[in-house]
Structures are given as structure tokens and as C-alpha cells.
Amino acid sequence: MFEQSKKYFSYLFNPLDLLRTKKVLQVNPTVPAARTEPEEIKLFVYDFDAANVVTKELETVPECFGYLDTPRTTWMNVDGLRKADVEKICNHYGIHYLITEDILSIGQRPKMDEMDGIVFCLLNMLYFNEKDSSVEAEQISIVLGKNFVISFQEDAAKDVFNPLREKLKAAGSKVRQNKADFLFYSLIDMIVDNYFIVMEKLGEKIEGLEEDIVRNANTRSLSKINMLRKEMILLKRSVGPVRELVNGILRSDSELIDDRTEKYFKDVYDHIIQANDLAENYRDMMMNLHDLYLSNVNLKMNEVMKVMAVVTCLLAPATVIGGIFGMNFENMRWLHTNTTFIVAASSMVLIPLLMIRIFRKRGWF
Template identity: 80%
Template sequence: MPSNKYLSYLLNPLELLRTKKVLQVNPTVVPSREEPEAIKIFVYDFDAHDIAVRELDKVSDCFSFIDSPKVTWINVDGLRKVDVESICNHYGIHYLIIEDILSIGQRPKMDDMEGLVFCVLNMLYFNEKDSSIESEQISIVLGKNFVISFQEDAQRDVFNPLREKLKINLSKVRANKADFLFYSLIDLIVDNYFVVMEKFGEKIELLEEDILRNADTRSLAKINILRKEMIVLKRSIAPVRELVNGILRSENELIEERTEKYFKDVYDHIVQANDLCENYRDMMMNLHDLYLNNVNLKMNEVMKVMAVVTCLLAPATVIGGIFGMNFEQIPLLHNKWGFFISVALMLFIPIVMIRAFRRRGWF
């Protein structure tokens, strides 16, 4: 392997691990996730006029909300197998859905199973420090009067705007049923895709300017790094279109007809996000072509300079070769001005050649 191919790994020592994480997907192998020491469970039990927000210490404390006449959002931060199975079994969630919740690297999808609507997709974050796209798998289950969301990371999510809306009496989220809450969660995840893509686009533009100014091997390494992040972006966003379309085609009674128009809006957003991904993909290909063109242009400039220098030295080489021959009779051989005349010719002829080259626009 050429040495310049190692450069990206020298720039980022974790690049080898990152490549394996991005590209390796094997659904037949049961993955293992490092379970957190503790999980956080937040419960939002609300209707149009009243809301109760609770942070629970025990999983069993959320079981009583299954009989609540209000809409209940149970947000589980951190995935432990025992706790997830306990919650799902109590709320009548099928074993196959439990497997999908506990899986790693699950492809975004939607299932309509035993009267429940389940979807799994990725929340995306942009790491400014590493210029990388980080994903977090989230699973959402819609039941009668309840929505349960399972997150991997307890430290961050994109649901703060929804939490603020829940604090407002008679807000649209509070005034509707669980299917609108289900829509709101998916909508926030999809809207955050545009935030991530905007930052990713800024990195592409900065890299393009860098390549135009000074294309070197580091630029190629940066292109390869961004192309790997493009894979993460595309693999997370593209299947969500099918997910939302599945919700729209679902005949489950939990999705009311008046809520379908909101899912159609999410569908339009995800189509736009897919188109933007394709544009970024084309931009990455153009960046690679731009880099190669700049490298070739620099090489041509070097070759042009070397060719001009070679042409300018050719008269001196010819004159020196003629007067260096071993003939007894050579004109000006014994003339006291012979050396100066030959040197003058060696200087005069290249000057004339330079003027001729400039008139032709060769440099």
C-alpha cells in the first residue's frame, strides 16, 4: 500500500476503528452493548389542562401509568436488558420488538404489531471537534394513550423543544392524543437531520476552499474522512423515508386520520433531506475530481517550467559541445575573444527565446 494512504490514519489514529464501525454490519451476529450502571426514566402524564412530570428511580414505578386516562410519555434513557424487558412485558410489547430495541446498528424501520406501532431510527449529532457524525439509536412505541421511547445515551437528545411545549397549557401536543406525541418525536428527529447536514455542508465548503488554495495529500485524507461520514449520514437518513411511508400506509387505529397530514409533512421533510444527501454526495465526488485536477495542474506547471529551463539551456549545451570537439581547426579556437563571444551567444540566444515564448503566451 502506498505510504500516502496511511496519512488519514496518522491524522486520526482512530480512523481504522471508525472505518470498521461505519462499514461493518452483520444482522446475523447478536451484538453486545455495554449496559449502563443506572438508567433514567422520565414520565410525562398530561392532558390539555394538566401535566405531571416525574423522574422515577425504579422501573416498576412506571407500570401504573398503563391505566392512566391521560396521554403518557415514558422516556427511558439508557438500555439495560432486564429493565427493557420488564417495561415491554408489562405494556404488552412483542418479543421481536424487544429484540429490535436492544439491537445495535438496527436499520431504521417501522412495524405494526399486535395493536402497537413501533419504529426505530437514529438521532444524529455533529461532533465539531472531530468533524464526525455521531448517531444514537432510538426506539419509539406507540400504544393506546401512551408512547414509550428508548434511548441509548442518557446525556443528550433532541427533544427539549417538545418538553418546552408540554409545559404550555392547551398547546397542540397537550390537546391531541398519543399519536400526535408520536409524530412530534419523529418530527424533531427528522428536523435535526437538517441541522447536522448544514454543519456537514459547511465542512465540505471549507474543504473545497482549502483544495482550491492548496491541494496536498492532507486534503485527500480529509476528503476520505468526510466520505466515511457521508456513509453514516446516508445510511441513517435514507431508510426513514420508507419508515414514514409505512406509518402513512398503516391502517392501525392508533393513527388517527387527522394526524396523517402531519406525517405527510414529515415525509416531505425526509424526502428533502434525502435530496440534500444526494447533493452532498455529488459534492464529495466533485471535491475528489477537483483535488485530482489541481494535482494534475500543479504537475503540468512543474513540467512546463522544467521544459522552459531545458529549452533555455539547450543553446549553451550545443555551443559548449561544438567548441568541445577535438578537431584541430575550429573557428575562433585561438582567438583571444573566442571565449567571450561563445558566452555572449549562450546568454543572447536564451534571451531571444524568452521573448519569443512570451509573445506566444507560453508563460
């Protein structure tokens, strides 16, 4: 009995759920970053133009300094944020100190800044963990300068840029034919497009949960609803501000962004509006699921109460008859006749049967 109670209690109170809540909701940008620095970072450089592309994995940070003045477009991808190395790269490429702080921050709200001839944007790459049915976010910073783009990300194992790397290998691709601002757009566009993949996975989980609730709503269903609501909070917090980010790029007067590239950012803006609308729809679905769960629980309770009421009504005649003939009086008419027991027992059976027929005729059950 104790084990069964413990199992159901775990559905309602799960310490992992509390940790997830703390991770999703509690973010304080004034607290210094407490990130565990990696033992090493990985630097990948893609130096290209319309005719050629050179791909290198650099061993040390100073090796990347020579790409500042290259006539070709350079994309430098930094995997792993080690404070000393990030500061060296930022100092050499003329990236403002405040931008460097944002790159090294944790849980920063997606934003866009323009300082000292540099366009900077910070946003989250999202992934869906199938094992835990949770949304995982990785903060990524992208810096656009003259003829170069630098992307800083925390985890090399999680990346959505492989399609872009394939495009860089193709000589006729638009990325190769255009400048750094188009590469800047391509990185943001792939991050935004991946939002839809994550939301599609969440949508499948929501639809499956809806079917479970309709079939058999229980305390575990409530636990799943709460878990998915937390994932929706994380999704909304990551996707919502990106609209302002892209809008800021469109309103920017920076010379680094060509007028011909603006139409591509407008396309990203349309996508992020659609992603926001979809996130709102999913949030409404989660509220509806909660209402559906409560309705099903109340319906089950009503069914139980109806069955108990019917049983009570059916037993009432037998209780009354047994109570009358069971009274402790010496002189009771018909009490000591041969047919009294048969009549009483028959009445206890026939009256409930008649009541059942009347209840069915009225459609009560």
C-alpha cells in the same frame, strides 16, 4: 527527513480512519448485541392532558407500570438500555418479543413495525461532533400504544427532545391538546428536523474543504475528502430508510393513528424527502471535490513540467555551444582567436533571452 515523511504518511494512512471505516460500514444484524449495559437507567414520565401535566423521574421500573391504564396521555422516556429492565417494561406494556429484540439491537436499519396493537419505529438520532468533524448516530426506539408512547435511547446526554418538553409545559400547546399519536409524530418530527442541522454542519465543512483545495491541494486535502465521504455514508444510511418508515406509518391502518394526524406525518414525509435530496447533493459534491483535487494535482504537475521544459530549452543553446567548442580536436577554426570566447559567451546569453521573448509572445508562459 524521517519525521517529515512520517507526517505525510499519516495523512494517507491513519489507523483512526480505518476504525471509522469499520464502524461506518461493518454492521451485521445476525450477531448478538454486545452493548455494555449501563449501571443504572433513568426513567422520565410525562403524564398529561389539556388541563394538567405531571413530570416525574422514577426510581425503579415497577413505578412505571401504573401508567398503562391511565386516562391521560403518557410519555415515558427510558435513558439507558439495560436488558432486564427493557424486557420488564415491554412485557408489562404488551410489546412483542421481536420488538424487544429490535430495541436491544445494535446498528439496526431504521424500520417501522405494527404488532399486537402496537406501532413501533426505530431510527437514528444524529449529532455532529465539532471536535472530530464526524457524524455520531444514536439508535432510538419509539413505541406507540393506546394512550402511551415509550421512547428508548442509549445516551441520556444526547437528546433532541428538549423543545418538546417545553411544549408540554405550555397549556395551550398542540401536544397537550391532542392524543398519543400526535406525541408520536412530534418525537419523529424532531429527530428528522435535527437531520438538517447535522447536514448544515457537514455542508459548512464541505464548503471549507472546497476552498482549501482550490487554494492549495495537498495530501491532507485527500485525507479530509475521504473522511467526509465516510460521514456522508453514515448520514445517507441513517436518513435514507426513514422515508420508508414514515411511508409505512402513512399506509398503516392502525386505530392508534387518527386520520387527523396523517397530515402531520405527510409533512414529516416531505421533510425526509428533502433531507434525502440534500444528502444526495452532498454526496455529489464530495465526488466533485475528489475530481477537483485530482485536477488541481494534475495542474500543479503540469506547471512543474512546463517550468522544467522551459528551463531545459533555455539551457539547450549553451549546452550545444559549450559542446562544440569543448570538443577535443587540435585543429578547430576560431578556437584560438581572441574573440571566440566573447562570441560564445554572448551567444549563450543572447540566444536564451531571444527564446524567452519568443515564448512570451506566443503565450507559453
